[in-house]
Amino acid sequence: MQVASIDRRATFERIIHAHQRGVWRYLRFIGCSRSEADDLTQETFLAAWKSEFEEINEAATAGYLRTVAKSRFLMMLRSKGRRPKETEFAEVDADWVQLVEYDEGWDERADALEECMQHVQGKAREVIDLNYRVGLRYAEIGQRMGMKSEGVRTLMKRVIAKLRECMERKLEWPAE
Amino acid sequence: MARGIDRLIHLLLRERLGDQTPPDLSSSILDAIDGKQAPVHQLPTARQAFQPWMGVAAGIAVCAALALGVSAWLVSKPPENAPITADGNQVRVIPSEQEQANRMSPEPSGSGYPAPQRDPVPHNETKEPDEPKTEHQVEQPPAPEPEPKAPAPEKDPVVEEPPRPEPEPQPEVQPEPKPPEPETDPVVEQPPQPEPEPQRPPSETQPSTTVKLASVVYAPDKARLEFRNNSEDKWADLQQKEVTAGMQLRARRPVALELDDGARVYFDGEILLAGNNEKFDLTIEDESVYFDVYGSKREFVVRRGDAVLNFRDAELLAEKSGLRMQVSCLGGEVTVGDVTLKAGWTASLSDKGLSREKFQGDRGRYNPLVASMDQTFVLMREELNRDAISRVYFGDWNDGVVRGQGEGDEKDFGIELSNEIVLQERAYLRMRVRINGDQKGLNIGFGSGEEEDWRYFQSHHGEVQPGEWTIVRVPLSVLMDDGDKKKIWPGAKLHKFQIVLWDKKDASVDVDWFEVGIEPEWAGKENGETNDNKENK
Incomplete structure (x- = not known):
């Protein structure tokens, strides 16, 4: 019994190492803040540990953990009095599966984006940097760059659309 | 799918540019599994997430219990004309017996005492913690969509309440019900009382x-x-x-x-x-x-x-x-x-x-x-961020710090100011520097185009302790052009800043930031000479 329990813990430790980033990213993708994702990732693995689930293969484990994480996320939303729309949520979930889960290449996507970013220059690049690197809001970016915040928003939309097109091409996703 | 891709792009950008990468939570998860500690963060407790429906539910539960108690009493009450009036008295006696039993031993599993049948309030209290739990369970079904490829225990997350339910319901039930337990946490209890002045140590x-x-x-x-x-x-x-x-x-x-x-x-x-x-x-x-x-x-x-x-x-x-x-x-x-x-x-x-x-x-x-405060006290501030690299003409920039080394040349650190500044009365320079190696002193100077193409106003300071980050503060009124021994004057325009180490053998200076500020007028009048002699800390 002792050996079995040690084995189980070792297996689970491996599962944690293999899947915690994926669970965390999934939670971020479906709308968690960073701290929420931290909390829920831990809770997801604790629930999995207590449920004594058995590992079949990587994909099944990922799917199972995702389901638990999603359940925890919904519980959290409800505990805060928020009511997520099921339909919208299902769509986001399906997007994740299609865009990330079936091809476990997060790094591949990151590399593709990196290449796409090479083509984003000048003002557009500056806006992206200020928003994502420095963490400024549109209004603050506008102040810095002498633009209206609406202008910043429009520019951001255009840049993201360009990046999306580029990603679709590179990763051979079906275009809209 | 476009929206999904956009989400993914946002996420990738946050990771790549904003450094919002997934943290390594493995040790805290494993600690929690081993029972060493709870997860690092907890979801908001029920105390925080009090919802109006909980109050309504509690009210309904109390009413229902009262109604149940009253009806039970009416049913068990003998008819008024019956001779067995002592039964009625017995009912009245029950509470006092219960109190005695409670005082004597906390365990109600007593010896033949009539169990405390009506005590609606406590019953309601014990029920209430379950309310959120059942609510969760009612709400859960939509969440764990049956995952086609997931293994059998997939449904467990719904049932897997054990780690969370207890801490959630307890705190919100405690405040209202039992009056006899306020002494445990007086600090928390006090705020609701009308005390206008905040507590302090x-x-x-x-x-x-x-x-x-x-x-x-x-x-x-x-x-x-x-x-x-x-x-x-x-x-x-x-x-x-x-x-x-x-x-x-x-x-x-x-x-x-x-x-x-x-x-x-x-x-x-x-x-x-x-x-x-x-x-x-x-x-x-x-x-x-x-x-x-x-x-x-x-x-x-x-x-x-x-x-x-x-x-x-x-x-x-x-x-x-x-x-x-x-x-x-x-x-x-x-x-x-x-x-x-x-x-x-x-x-x-x-x-x-x-x-x-x-x-x-x-x-x-x-x-x-x-x-x-920056606007009030600071004429300019140079953080030496990435945008300063192109303006640094002496020194090597590395992650927000510029290291200046002499090597025979007099100038150790030099930068073009991002904007020309006009010197004002009571202006001072404040900078965070670290001197490395032996040195006999530090020269600071500002370059100006006043009256000549290039004019350099400087002053020497020998008190900087080598080896540690130090804030140096120098009133700019002490700056002087050594060439014609002319002191700098208010209104002079400055566009370069330099630091020179007196002894350049194996020495270097690291500069983290610097600013030119204005001493408040009040302080200047009071102290006569501003804060000149506070320069080294």
Whole structure:
């Protein structure tokens, strides 16, 4: 019994190492803040540990953990009095599966984006940097760059659309 | 799918550019599994997430229980004309017996006592904690969509309530029901009582009332700076400049305090001061406090509710955020437990430590208090961020610090100012530098195009301790053009800044930032010669 329990813990430790980033990213993708994702990732693995689930293969484990994480996320939303729309949520979930889960290449996507970013220059690049690197809001970016915040928003939309097109091409996703 | 791709792009950009990568949570998960500790963070407890429906549900439950109790009593009550009136008396006796039983032994599994049948309130109380749980369970079904490829135990997350349910329902039930248990947490119990004055650590404040802590160096009339020495006292205008331990201060606009070692504390709300010559202890009652205490040897403590932060040698903004404190590190670093907040990061502080850390770059400087103080006291500030690289003409930039090395050339550090500055009276230079290796002194100088194409005003300072980061403060009125022995004058335009090490053998200077500020007029008049001799800390 002792050996079995040690084995189980070792297996689970491996599962944690293999899947915690994926669970965390999934939670971020479906709308968690960073701290929420931290909390829920831990809770997801604790629930999995207590449920004594058995590992079949990587994909099944990922799917199972995702389901638990999603359940925890919904519980959290409800505990805060928020009511997520099921339909919208299902769509986001399906997007994740299609865009990330079936091809476990997060790094591949990151590399593709990196290449796409090479083509984003000048003002557009500056806006992206200020928003994502420095963490400024549109209004603050506008102040810095002498633009209206609406202008910043429009520019951001255009840049993201360009990046999306580029990603679709590179990763051979079906275009809209 | 377009929206999904956009989400993915946002996520990737946040990871790549914003450094918001997934943290390694494995050790905390494993610790929780091994029972060493609870997960690092918990979801909001039910106390925080009190919903109106919970109150309604509790009310309905109480009513239902009362109705049940009354109807049970009516059913069991014998008809009035029946001779067995003693039964009625028995019913009345039950509560007192129960009380006795409770007093004598907490376990009701007594010996033949009629079990306490009606005690609607306690029954309701014990039921109530389950309410949220059942609510969760009712709501859960939509969440765990049956995953086609997931293994059999997939449904467990729904049933897997054990780790969470108990902590959630308990706190919200406790406040209302049982009156006999308030003594366990008097601090928490007090706030609901009508006490207008906030609580504060009495041990810190009372004994040290005569200790001078700082001077007010900036307090415009509009700030309406007031003080009192006791929460019972009335607020009064602060006439003197000295502020002492035990004082409460209140201002409607930013006010600046300066400690005797040059450290500055700005606030724009209400604070309570405590401490002594070695420790500056401040409690935020309202609004925010901006500490610029680089180079001070003191320990600084800032409190808000149960949140306490101890720090030294840093620049930070602390803002009231409910009973928590939002801490933004603007320079240096602060540590709570095993979490360190570096410059550019912000986090929420409670009695459990720092959480919700977030990188915000220099957004902290846009805070109204910080920005207004910078505008008031600072003509220019150079953080030596990436945008400064192209303007640094002597020295090597590395992650926000420029290292200048002589090697025979006189100029060790040199930079074109981002904007030309016009020298004003009471202007001073403040910079954070570290001298490495032996040196006999430090020359600072500003380049100007005044009267000639190139003119260099400088002054020598020999007191900088090598090997440690130091804030050097120099009044610019001492700058002189050595060529024609002419002192610099207000109105002179400056566009370059340089540092030269006196002894250049194996020595170098690291520069973190520098600024040119204006000494407040009040301080200048009072001290005669501004703060000239506070230059080295």
